[in-house]
Amino acid sequence: MRDKLIIGRMIPTGSRVHELDPRAKIAAMLLFTAALILSNGWPQLAALAILSILVLTATKIxxxxxxxxxxPLRWLMLFVFLFQLIAGAGNGAVNLSAVEPLLWSWTWGPFTLTSAVLxxxxxxxxxxxxxxxxTAMLTFTTTPSMLSRGVEGMLKPLSRKGTGAERFSLMMRLALRFIPALLEEAQTILKAQAARGADYEEMKLKEKARLLLSLLVPVTVGAFRRAEELTTSLEARGYRIGAPRTAYRQLIWRSADTWFTLLFALLPVGALLMRLTL
Known part of the structure:
Protein backbone atom coordinates (compact mmCIF):
# COMPACT_ATOMS: atom_id res chain seq x y z
CA MET A 1 0.00 0.00 0.00
CA ARG A 2 2.79 2.38 0.86
CA ASP A 3 4.66 1.56 -2.36
CA LYS A 4 1.67 2.66 -4.46
CA LEU A 5 1.71 6.17 -2.95
CA ILE A 6 4.43 7.83 -5.00
CA ILE A 7 3.37 11.47 -4.58
CA GLY A 8 5.22 12.94 -1.60
CA ARG A 9 8.52 11.13 -2.18
CA MET A 10 11.74 12.97 -2.82
CA ILE A 11 13.64 11.57 -5.85
CA PRO A 12 17.20 13.01 -5.86
CA THR A 13 18.70 13.42 -9.35
CA GLY A 14 20.95 16.45 -8.82
CA SER A 15 19.06 18.63 -11.30
CA ARG A 16 18.87 22.39 -11.18
CA VAL A 17 15.20 22.20 -10.27
CA HIS A 18 16.15 20.31 -7.11
CA GLU A 19 18.52 23.13 -6.16
CA LEU A 20 15.86 25.84 -6.41
CA ASP A 21 14.46 27.44 -3.28
CA PRO A 22 11.29 25.65 -2.13
CA ARG A 23 9.50 29.00 -1.92
CA ALA A 24 10.15 29.55 -5.64
CA LYS A 25 8.75 26.13 -6.52
CA ILE A 26 5.67 26.63 -4.33
CA ALA A 27 5.04 30.04 -5.90
CA ALA A 28 5.49 28.49 -9.37
CA MET A 29 2.93 25.80 -8.54
CA LEU A 30 0.40 28.40 -7.35
CA LEU A 31 0.93 30.51 -10.48
CA PHE A 32 0.66 27.42 -12.67
CA THR A 33 -2.63 26.51 -10.95
CA ALA A 34 -3.96 30.03 -11.56
CA ALA A 35 -3.02 29.74 -15.23
CA LEU A 36 -4.85 26.40 -15.46
CA ILE A 37 -7.99 27.93 -13.96
CA LEU A 38 -7.87 30.91 -16.34
CA SER A 39 -7.27 28.79 -19.44
CA ASN A 40 -10.50 28.00 -21.29
CA GLY A 41 -9.26 26.47 -24.52
CA TRP A 42 -6.82 24.05 -26.08
CA PRO A 43 -4.27 26.69 -27.24
CA GLN A 44 -3.71 27.92 -23.67
CA LEU A 45 -3.60 24.36 -22.33
CA ALA A 46 -1.12 23.31 -25.03
CA ALA A 47 1.21 26.18 -24.08
CA LEU A 48 1.02 25.17 -20.39
CA ALA A 49 1.65 21.53 -21.30
CA ILE A 50 4.76 22.42 -23.33
CA LEU A 51 6.18 24.49 -20.46
CA SER A 52 5.44 21.76 -17.91
CA ILE A 53 7.11 19.15 -20.14
CA LEU A 54 10.24 21.32 -20.31
CA VAL A 55 10.29 21.70 -16.52
CA LEU A 56 9.67 17.98 -15.97
CA THR A 57 12.47 17.13 -18.37
CA ALA A 58 14.81 19.47 -16.48
CA THR A 59 14.21 17.45 -13.28
CA LYS A 60 15.88 14.39 -14.90
CA ILE A 61 13.13 12.19 -13.46
CA PRO A 72 -3.94 6.58 -7.78
CA LEU A 73 -6.27 9.33 -9.07
CA ARG A 74 -7.33 7.67 -12.33
CA TRP A 75 -10.80 6.84 -11.01
CA LEU A 76 -11.32 10.43 -9.87
CA MET A 77 -10.25 11.64 -13.32
CA LEU A 78 -12.70 9.22 -14.92
CA PHE A 79 -15.47 10.51 -12.64
CA VAL A 80 -14.67 14.12 -13.59
CA PHE A 81 -14.74 13.19 -17.28
CA LEU A 82 -18.09 11.40 -17.03
CA PHE A 83 -19.60 14.16 -14.88
CA GLN A 84 -18.57 16.84 -17.37
CA LEU A 85 -19.81 14.70 -20.24
CA ILE A 86 -23.23 14.02 -18.70
CA ALA A 87 -23.68 17.59 -17.46
CA GLY A 88 -22.73 19.04 -20.83
CA ALA A 89 -24.91 16.58 -22.72
CA GLY A 90 -27.84 17.44 -20.47
CA ASN A 91 -27.43 21.16 -21.15
CA GLY A 92 -26.82 20.66 -24.86
CA ALA A 93 -24.43 22.68 -26.97
CA VAL A 94 -26.09 26.03 -26.41
CA ASN A 95 -23.17 27.69 -24.66
CA LEU A 96 -20.33 25.38 -25.67
CA SER A 97 -20.89 25.81 -29.39
CA ALA A 98 -19.87 29.46 -29.05
CA VAL A 99 -16.44 28.37 -27.76
CA GLU A 100 -15.86 25.15 -29.71
CA PRO A 101 -17.01 24.59 -33.33
CA LEU A 102 -19.87 22.14 -33.52
CA LEU A 103 -18.54 19.30 -35.70
CA TRP A 104 -21.03 16.58 -34.85
CA SER A 105 -23.91 15.90 -32.48
CA TRP A 106 -25.71 12.82 -31.21
CA THR A 107 -29.05 12.93 -29.39
CA TRP A 108 -30.42 10.27 -27.08
CA GLY A 109 -33.53 11.30 -25.18
CA PRO A 110 -32.88 14.47 -23.16
CA PHE A 111 -29.12 14.22 -23.73
CA THR A 112 -27.33 15.81 -26.66
CA LEU A 113 -23.72 14.77 -27.00
CA THR A 114 -21.71 17.05 -29.27
CA SER A 115 -18.07 17.55 -30.19
CA ALA A 116 -18.06 20.70 -28.03
CA VAL A 117 -19.26 18.74 -24.97
CA LEU A 118 -16.63 16.04 -25.50
CA THR A 135 2.29 18.87 -7.92
CA ALA A 136 4.20 15.59 -8.18
CA MET A 137 7.17 17.55 -9.59
CA LEU A 138 7.12 19.75 -6.49
CA THR A 139 7.20 16.79 -4.11
CA PHE A 140 9.73 14.83 -6.21
CA THR A 141 12.26 17.67 -6.10
CA THR A 142 11.75 18.89 -2.51
CA THR A 143 12.11 17.07 0.78
CA PRO A 144 9.10 17.23 3.16
CA SER A 145 11.07 19.26 5.70
CA MET A 146 12.19 21.83 3.12
CA LEU A 147 8.67 21.94 1.69
CA SER A 148 7.19 22.76 5.09
CA ARG A 149 9.88 25.36 5.70
CA GLY A 150 9.12 26.92 2.33
CA VAL A 151 5.45 27.18 3.23
CA GLU A 152 6.40 28.68 6.58
CA GLY A 153 8.67 31.21 4.89
CA MET A 154 5.90 32.28 2.51
CA LEU A 155 3.28 32.58 5.24
CA LYS A 156 5.45 34.29 7.86
CA PRO A 157 5.05 37.82 6.36
CA LEU A 158 1.26 37.32 6.37
CA SER A 159 0.98 36.22 10.01
CA ARG A 160 0.42 38.94 12.59
CA LYS A 161 2.17 37.54 15.65
CA GLY A 162 4.63 35.37 13.73
CA THR A 163 3.35 32.06 15.19
CA GLY A 164 0.57 31.33 12.67
CA ALA A 165 3.00 30.32 9.95
CA GLU A 166 4.99 28.15 12.36
CA ARG A 167 1.82 26.40 13.54
CA PHE A 168 0.77 25.66 9.97
CA SER A 169 4.28 24.46 9.11
CA LEU A 170 4.32 22.14 12.14
CA MET A 171 0.89 20.78 11.22
CA MET A 172 2.01 20.15 7.64
CA ARG A 173 5.26 18.51 8.76
CA LEU A 174 3.46 16.17 11.16
CA ALA A 175 0.88 15.27 8.51
CA LEU A 176 3.64 14.35 6.06
CA ARG A 177 5.23 12.18 8.74
CA PHE A 178 1.98 10.56 9.87
CA ILE A 179 0.66 9.52 6.44
CA PRO A 180 3.39 6.91 5.72
CA ALA A 181 3.20 5.65 9.30
CA LEU A 182 -0.58 5.19 9.09
CA LEU A 183 -0.29 3.46 5.71
CA GLU A 184 2.31 1.11 7.13
CA GLU A 185 0.08 0.33 10.12
CA ALA A 186 -2.89 -0.33 7.82
CA GLN A 187 -0.75 -2.66 5.71
CA THR A 188 0.30 -4.54 8.85
CA ILE A 189 -3.35 -5.01 9.88
CA LEU A 190 -4.27 -6.20 6.37
CA LYS A 191 -1.47 -8.78 6.48
CA ALA A 192 -2.66 -9.94 9.89
CA GLN A 193 -6.22 -10.34 8.58
CA ALA A 194 -4.90 -12.23 5.55
CA ALA A 195 -2.96 -14.55 7.88
CA ARG A 196 -6.24 -15.33 9.64
CA GLY A 197 -7.82 -16.46 6.36
CA ALA A 198 -9.22 -13.28 4.84
CA ASP A 199 -9.00 -13.67 1.03
CA TYR A 200 -9.47 -10.26 -0.58
CA GLU A 201 -9.59 -11.52 -4.15
CA GLU A 202 -12.45 -13.93 -3.51
CA MET A 203 -14.49 -11.50 -1.40
CA LYS A 204 -17.54 -9.73 -2.73
CA LEU A 205 -17.79 -5.96 -2.80
CA LYS A 206 -20.01 -5.86 0.30
CA GLU A 207 -17.59 -8.03 2.26
CA LYS A 208 -14.66 -5.82 1.21
CA ALA A 209 -16.54 -2.75 2.43
CA ARG A 210 -17.17 -4.43 5.80
CA LEU A 211 -13.49 -5.36 5.99
CA LEU A 212 -12.47 -1.76 5.35
CA LEU A 213 -14.75 -0.60 8.16
CA SER A 214 -13.09 -3.06 10.53
CA LEU A 215 -9.73 -1.69 9.35
CA LEU A 216 -10.78 1.90 10.03
CA VAL A 217 -11.21 1.41 13.79
CA PRO A 218 -7.69 0.16 14.68
CA VAL A 219 -6.04 2.66 12.32
CA THR A 220 -7.97 5.53 13.95
CA VAL A 221 -7.09 4.30 17.44
CA GLY A 222 -3.46 3.99 16.39
CA ALA A 223 -3.49 7.55 15.01
CA PHE A 224 -4.78 8.93 18.33
CA ARG A 225 -2.17 6.89 20.20
CA ARG A 226 0.62 8.23 18.02
CA ALA A 227 -0.67 11.79 18.43
CA GLU A 228 -0.72 11.44 22.22
CA GLU A 229 2.82 10.03 22.28
CA LEU A 230 4.02 12.83 20.02
CA THR A 231 2.42 15.46 22.25
CA THR A 232 4.10 13.99 25.30
CA SER A 233 7.43 13.86 23.49
CA LEU A 234 7.20 17.52 22.40
CA GLU A 235 6.29 18.65 25.92
CA ALA A 236 9.15 16.61 27.42
CA ARG A 237 11.62 18.32 25.09
CA GLY A 238 10.30 21.77 25.94
CA TYR A 239 9.05 22.53 22.44
CA ARG A 240 6.86 25.62 22.15
CA ILE A 241 5.59 27.67 19.26
CA GLY A 242 7.35 30.99 18.72
CA ALA A 243 10.55 30.09 20.56
CA PRO A 244 13.77 31.23 18.81
CA ARG A 245 15.50 28.36 17.04
CA THR A 246 18.03 27.82 14.29
CA ALA A 247 17.90 25.64 11.18
CA TYR A 248 20.55 23.32 9.79
CA ARG A 249 19.86 24.44 6.21
CA GLN A 250 19.04 28.08 5.60
CA LEU A 251 16.71 29.15 2.80
CA ILE A 252 18.70 31.28 0.36
CA TRP A 253 16.93 33.08 -2.49
CA ARG A 254 19.10 33.24 -5.61
CA SER A 255 18.75 34.85 -9.03
CA ALA A 256 17.71 31.51 -10.53
CA ASP A 257 14.73 31.45 -8.14
CA THR A 258 13.71 34.94 -9.26
CA TRP A 259 13.83 34.06 -12.97
CA PHE A 260 11.99 30.78 -12.32
CA THR A 261 9.20 32.59 -10.47
CA LEU A 262 8.98 35.38 -13.06
CA LEU A 263 8.63 32.80 -15.82
CA PHE A 264 5.60 31.27 -14.15
CA ALA A 265 4.22 34.70 -13.25
CA LEU A 266 3.78 35.32 -16.98
CA LEU A 267 1.52 32.26 -17.34
CA PRO A 268 -1.68 33.57 -15.66
CA VAL A 269 -1.18 36.97 -17.32
CA GLY A 270 -0.86 35.34 -20.74
CA ALA A 271 -3.83 33.03 -20.09
CA LEU A 272 -5.97 36.00 -19.05
CA LEU A 273 -4.99 38.00 -22.14
CA MET A 274 -5.72 35.07 -24.43
CA ARG A 275 -9.06 34.54 -22.72
CA LEU A 276 -10.02 38.18 -23.29
CA THR A 277 -8.86 38.35 -26.90
CA LEU A 278 -10.02 34.97 -28.24
Missing part, protein backbone atom coordinates in the same frame (compact mmCIF):
# COMPACT_ATOMS: atom_id res chain seq x y z
CA UNK A 62 11.78 9.52 -15.87
CA UNK A 63 8.43 10.23 -17.50
CA UNK A 64 7.03 6.90 -16.29
CA UNK A 65 7.45 8.13 -12.71
CA UNK A 66 5.12 11.04 -13.40
CA UNK A 67 2.67 8.69 -15.11
CA UNK A 68 2.71 6.53 -11.98
CA UNK A 69 1.69 9.60 -10.00
CA UNK A 70 -1.53 9.73 -12.04
CA UNK A 71 -2.51 6.14 -11.32
CA UNK A 119 -13.93 18.69 -25.95
CA UNK A 120 -14.99 20.41 -22.71
CA UNK A 121 -14.84 17.11 -20.77
CA UNK A 122 -11.38 16.28 -22.16
CA UNK A 123 -10.24 19.81 -21.33
CA UNK A 124 -11.29 19.41 -17.69
CA UNK A 125 -9.46 16.07 -17.36
CA UNK A 126 -6.35 17.49 -19.04
CA UNK A 127 -6.30 20.39 -16.56
CA UNK A 128 -6.53 17.94 -13.68
CA UNK A 129 -3.75 15.74 -15.09
CA UNK A 130 -1.41 18.71 -15.55
CA UNK A 131 -2.10 19.88 -12.00
CA UNK A 132 -1.37 16.42 -10.54
CA UNK A 133 1.84 16.03 -12.54
CA UNK A 134 3.11 19.49 -11.59
Missing amino acids: PAKTYLRALR SSALLAVSRMALLIVF
Whole structure:
Protein backbone atom coordinates (compact mmCIF):
# COMPACT_ATOMS: atom_id res chain seq x y z
CA MET A 1 0.00 0.00 0.00
CA ARG A 2 2.79 2.38 0.86
CA ASP A 3 4.66 1.56 -2.36
CA LYS A 4 1.67 2.66 -4.46
CA LEU A 5 1.71 6.17 -2.95
CA ILE A 6 4.43 7.83 -5.00
CA ILE A 7 3.37 11.47 -4.58
CA GLY A 8 5.22 12.94 -1.60
CA ARG A 9 8.52 11.13 -2.18
CA MET A 10 11.74 12.97 -2.82
CA ILE A 11 13.64 11.57 -5.85
CA PRO A 12 17.20 13.01 -5.86
CA THR A 13 18.70 13.42 -9.35
CA GLY A 14 20.95 16.45 -8.82
CA SER A 15 19.06 18.63 -11.30
CA ARG A 16 18.87 22.39 -11.18
CA VAL A 17 15.20 22.20 -10.27
CA HIS A 18 16.15 20.31 -7.11
CA GLU A 19 18.52 23.13 -6.16
CA LEU A 20 15.86 25.84 -6.41
CA ASP A 21 14.46 27.44 -3.28
CA PRO A 22 11.29 25.65 -2.13
CA ARG A 23 9.50 29.00 -1.92
CA ALA A 24 10.15 29.55 -5.64
CA LYS A 25 8.75 26.13 -6.52
CA ILE A 26 5.67 26.63 -4.33
CA ALA A 27 5.04 30.04 -5.90
CA ALA A 28 5.49 28.49 -9.37
CA MET A 29 2.93 25.80 -8.54
CA LEU A 30 0.40 28.40 -7.35
CA LEU A 31 0.93 30.51 -10.48
CA PHE A 32 0.66 27.42 -12.67
CA THR A 33 -2.63 26.51 -10.95
CA ALA A 34 -3.96 30.03 -11.56
CA ALA A 35 -3.02 29.74 -15.23
CA LEU A 36 -4.85 26.40 -15.46
CA ILE A 37 -7.99 27.93 -13.96
CA LEU A 38 -7.87 30.91 -16.34
CA SER A 39 -7.27 28.79 -19.44
CA ASN A 40 -10.50 28.00 -21.29
CA GLY A 41 -9.26 26.47 -24.52
CA TRP A 42 -6.82 24.05 -26.08
CA PRO A 43 -4.27 26.69 -27.24
CA GLN A 44 -3.71 27.92 -23.67
CA LEU A 45 -3.60 24.36 -22.33
CA ALA A 46 -1.12 23.31 -25.03
CA ALA A 47 1.21 26.18 -24.08
CA LEU A 48 1.02 25.17 -20.39
CA ALA A 49 1.65 21.53 -21.30
CA ILE A 50 4.76 22.42 -23.33
CA LEU A 51 6.18 24.49 -20.46
CA SER A 52 5.44 21.76 -17.91
CA ILE A 53 7.11 19.15 -20.14
CA LEU A 54 10.24 21.32 -20.31
CA VAL A 55 10.29 21.70 -16.52
CA LEU A 56 9.67 17.98 -15.97
CA THR A 57 12.47 17.13 -18.37
CA ALA A 58 14.81 19.47 -16.48
CA THR A 59 14.21 17.45 -13.28
CA LYS A 60 15.88 14.39 -14.90
CA ILE A 61 13.13 12.19 -13.46
CA PRO A 62 11.78 9.52 -15.87
CA ALA A 63 8.43 10.23 -17.50
CA LYS A 64 7.03 6.90 -16.29
CA THR A 65 7.45 8.13 -12.71
CA TYR A 66 5.12 11.04 -13.40
CA LEU A 67 2.67 8.69 -15.11
CA ARG A 68 2.71 6.53 -11.98
CA ALA A 69 1.69 9.60 -10.00
CA LEU A 70 -1.53 9.73 -12.04
CA ARG A 71 -2.51 6.14 -11.32
CA PRO A 72 -3.94 6.58 -7.78
CA LEU A 73 -6.27 9.33 -9.07
CA ARG A 74 -7.33 7.67 -12.33
CA TRP A 75 -10.80 6.84 -11.01
CA LEU A 76 -11.32 10.43 -9.87
CA MET A 77 -10.25 11.64 -13.32
CA LEU A 78 -12.70 9.22 -14.92
CA PHE A 79 -15.47 10.51 -12.64
CA VAL A 80 -14.67 14.12 -13.59
CA PHE A 81 -14.74 13.19 -17.28
CA LEU A 82 -18.09 11.40 -17.03
CA PHE A 83 -19.60 14.16 -14.88
CA GLN A 84 -18.57 16.84 -17.37
CA LEU A 85 -19.81 14.70 -20.24
CA ILE A 86 -23.23 14.02 -18.70
CA ALA A 87 -23.68 17.59 -17.46
CA GLY A 88 -22.73 19.04 -20.83
CA ALA A 89 -24.91 16.58 -22.72
CA GLY A 90 -27.84 17.44 -20.47
CA ASN A 91 -27.43 21.16 -21.15
CA GLY A 92 -26.82 20.66 -24.86
CA ALA A 93 -24.43 22.68 -26.97
CA VAL A 94 -26.09 26.03 -26.41
CA ASN A 95 -23.17 27.69 -24.66
CA LEU A 96 -20.33 25.38 -25.67
CA SER A 97 -20.89 25.81 -29.39
CA ALA A 98 -19.87 29.46 -29.05
CA VAL A 99 -16.44 28.37 -27.76
CA GLU A 100 -15.86 25.15 -29.71
CA PRO A 101 -17.01 24.59 -33.33
CA LEU A 102 -19.87 22.14 -33.52
CA LEU A 103 -18.54 19.30 -35.70
CA TRP A 104 -21.03 16.58 -34.85
CA SER A 105 -23.91 15.90 -32.48
CA TRP A 106 -25.71 12.82 -31.21
CA THR A 107 -29.05 12.93 -29.39
CA TRP A 108 -30.42 10.27 -27.08
CA GLY A 109 -33.53 11.30 -25.18
CA PRO A 110 -32.88 14.47 -23.16
CA PHE A 111 -29.12 14.22 -23.73
CA THR A 112 -27.33 15.81 -26.66
CA LEU A 113 -23.72 14.77 -27.00
CA THR A 114 -21.71 17.05 -29.27
CA SER A 115 -18.07 17.55 -30.19
CA ALA A 116 -18.06 20.70 -28.03
CA VAL A 117 -19.26 18.74 -24.97
CA LEU A 118 -16.63 16.04 -25.50
CA SER A 119 -13.93 18.69 -25.95
CA SER A 120 -14.99 20.41 -22.71
CA ALA A 121 -14.84 17.11 -20.77
CA LEU A 122 -11.38 16.28 -22.16
CA LEU A 123 -10.24 19.81 -21.33
CA ALA A 124 -11.29 19.41 -17.69
CA VAL A 125 -9.46 16.07 -17.36
CA SER A 126 -6.35 17.49 -19.04
CA ARG A 127 -6.30 20.39 -16.56
CA MET A 128 -6.53 17.94 -13.68
CA ALA A 129 -3.75 15.74 -15.09
CA LEU A 130 -1.41 18.71 -15.55
CA LEU A 131 -2.10 19.88 -12.00
CA ILE A 132 -1.37 16.42 -10.54
CA VAL A 133 1.84 16.03 -12.54
CA PHE A 134 3.11 19.49 -11.59
CA THR A 135 2.29 18.87 -7.92
CA ALA A 136 4.20 15.59 -8.18
CA MET A 137 7.17 17.55 -9.59
CA LEU A 138 7.12 19.75 -6.49
CA THR A 139 7.20 16.79 -4.11
CA PHE A 140 9.73 14.83 -6.21
CA THR A 141 12.26 17.67 -6.10
CA THR A 142 11.75 18.89 -2.51
CA THR A 143 12.11 17.07 0.78
CA PRO A 144 9.10 17.23 3.16
CA SER A 145 11.07 19.26 5.70
CA MET A 146 12.19 21.83 3.12
CA LEU A 147 8.67 21.94 1.69
CA SER A 148 7.19 22.76 5.09
CA ARG A 149 9.88 25.36 5.70
CA GLY A 150 9.12 26.92 2.33
CA VAL A 151 5.45 27.18 3.23
CA GLU A 152 6.40 28.68 6.58
CA GLY A 153 8.67 31.21 4.89
CA MET A 154 5.90 32.28 2.51
CA LEU A 155 3.28 32.58 5.24
CA LYS A 156 5.45 34.29 7.86
CA PRO A 157 5.05 37.82 6.36
CA LEU A 158 1.26 37.32 6.37
CA SER A 159 0.98 36.22 10.01
CA ARG A 160 0.42 38.94 12.59
CA LYS A 161 2.17 37.54 15.65
CA GLY A 162 4.63 35.37 13.73
CA THR A 163 3.35 32.06 15.19
CA GLY A 164 0.57 31.33 12.67
CA ALA A 165 3.00 30.32 9.95
CA GLU A 166 4.99 28.15 12.36
CA ARG A 167 1.82 26.40 13.54
CA PHE A 168 0.77 25.66 9.97
CA SER A 169 4.28 24.46 9.11
CA LEU A 170 4.32 22.14 12.14
CA MET A 171 0.89 20.78 11.22
CA MET A 172 2.01 20.15 7.64
CA ARG A 173 5.26 18.51 8.76
CA LEU A 174 3.46 16.17 11.16
CA ALA A 175 0.88 15.27 8.51
CA LEU A 176 3.64 14.35 6.06
CA ARG A 177 5.23 12.18 8.74
CA PHE A 178 1.98 10.56 9.87
CA ILE A 179 0.66 9.52 6.44
CA PRO A 180 3.39 6.91 5.72
CA ALA A 181 3.20 5.65 9.30
CA LEU A 182 -0.58 5.19 9.09
CA LEU A 183 -0.29 3.46 5.71
CA GLU A 184 2.31 1.11 7.13
CA GLU A 185 0.08 0.33 10.12
CA ALA A 186 -2.89 -0.33 7.82
CA GLN A 187 -0.75 -2.66 5.71
CA THR A 188 0.30 -4.54 8.85
CA ILE A 189 -3.35 -5.01 9.88
CA LEU A 190 -4.27 -6.20 6.37
CA LYS A 191 -1.47 -8.78 6.48
CA ALA A 192 -2.66 -9.94 9.89
CA GLN A 193 -6.22 -10.34 8.58
CA ALA A 194 -4.90 -12.23 5.55
CA ALA A 195 -2.96 -14.55 7.88
CA ARG A 196 -6.24 -15.33 9.64
CA GLY A 197 -7.82 -16.46 6.36
CA ALA A 198 -9.22 -13.28 4.84
CA ASP A 199 -9.00 -13.67 1.03
CA TYR A 200 -9.47 -10.26 -0.58
CA GLU A 201 -9.59 -11.52 -4.15
CA GLU A 202 -12.45 -13.93 -3.51
CA MET A 203 -14.49 -11.50 -1.40
CA LYS A 204 -17.54 -9.73 -2.73
CA LEU A 205 -17.79 -5.96 -2.80
CA LYS A 206 -20.01 -5.86 0.30
CA GLU A 207 -17.59 -8.03 2.26
CA LYS A 208 -14.66 -5.82 1.21
CA ALA A 209 -16.54 -2.75 2.43
CA ARG A 210 -17.17 -4.43 5.80
CA LEU A 211 -13.49 -5.36 5.99
CA LEU A 212 -12.47 -1.76 5.35
CA LEU A 213 -14.75 -0.60 8.16
CA SER A 214 -13.09 -3.06 10.53
CA LEU A 215 -9.73 -1.69 9.35
CA LEU A 216 -10.78 1.90 10.03
CA VAL A 217 -11.21 1.41 13.79
CA PRO A 218 -7.69 0.16 14.68
CA VAL A 219 -6.04 2.66 12.32
CA THR A 220 -7.97 5.53 13.95
CA VAL A 221 -7.09 4.30 17.44
CA GLY A 222 -3.46 3.99 16.39
CA ALA A 223 -3.49 7.55 15.01
CA PHE A 224 -4.78 8.93 18.33
CA ARG A 225 -2.17 6.89 20.20
CA ARG A 226 0.62 8.23 18.02
CA ALA A 227 -0.67 11.79 18.43
CA GLU A 228 -0.72 11.44 22.22
CA GLU A 229 2.82 10.03 22.28
CA LEU A 230 4.02 12.83 20.02
CA THR A 231 2.42 15.46 22.25
CA THR A 232 4.10 13.99 25.30
CA SER A 233 7.43 13.86 23.49
CA LEU A 234 7.20 17.52 22.40
CA GLU A 235 6.29 18.65 25.92
CA ALA A 236 9.15 16.61 27.42
CA ARG A 237 11.62 18.32 25.09
CA GLY A 238 10.30 21.77 25.94
CA TYR A 239 9.05 22.53 22.44
CA ARG A 240 6.86 25.62 22.15
CA ILE A 241 5.59 27.67 19.26
CA GLY A 242 7.35 30.99 18.72
CA ALA A 243 10.55 30.09 20.56
CA PRO A 244 13.77 31.23 18.81
CA ARG A 245 15.50 28.36 17.04
CA THR A 246 18.03 27.82 14.29
CA ALA A 247 17.90 25.64 11.18
CA TYR A 248 20.55 23.32 9.79
CA ARG A 249 19.86 24.44 6.21
CA GLN A 250 19.04 28.08 5.60
CA LEU A 251 16.71 29.15 2.80
CA ILE A 252 18.70 31.28 0.36
CA TRP A 253 16.93 33.08 -2.49
CA ARG A 254 19.10 33.24 -5.61
CA SER A 255 18.75 34.85 -9.03
CA ALA A 256 17.71 31.51 -10.53
CA ASP A 257 14.73 31.45 -8.14
CA THR A 258 13.71 34.94 -9.26
CA TRP A 259 13.83 34.06 -12.97
CA PHE A 260 11.99 30.78 -12.32
CA THR A 261 9.20 32.59 -10.47
CA LEU A 262 8.98 35.38 -13.06
CA LEU A 263 8.63 32.80 -15.82
CA PHE A 264 5.60 31.27 -14.15
CA ALA A 265 4.22 34.70 -13.25
CA LEU A 266 3.78 35.32 -16.98
CA LEU A 267 1.52 32.26 -17.34
CA PRO A 268 -1.68 33.57 -15.66
CA VAL A 269 -1.18 36.97 -17.32
CA GLY A 270 -0.86 35.34 -20.74
CA ALA A 271 -3.83 33.03 -20.09
CA LEU A 272 -5.97 36.00 -19.05
CA LEU A 273 -4.99 38.00 -22.14
CA MET A 274 -5.72 35.07 -24.43
CA ARG A 275 -9.06 34.54 -22.72
CA LEU A 276 -10.02 38.18 -23.29
CA THR A 277 -8.86 38.35 -26.90
CA LEU A 278 -10.02 34.97 -28.24
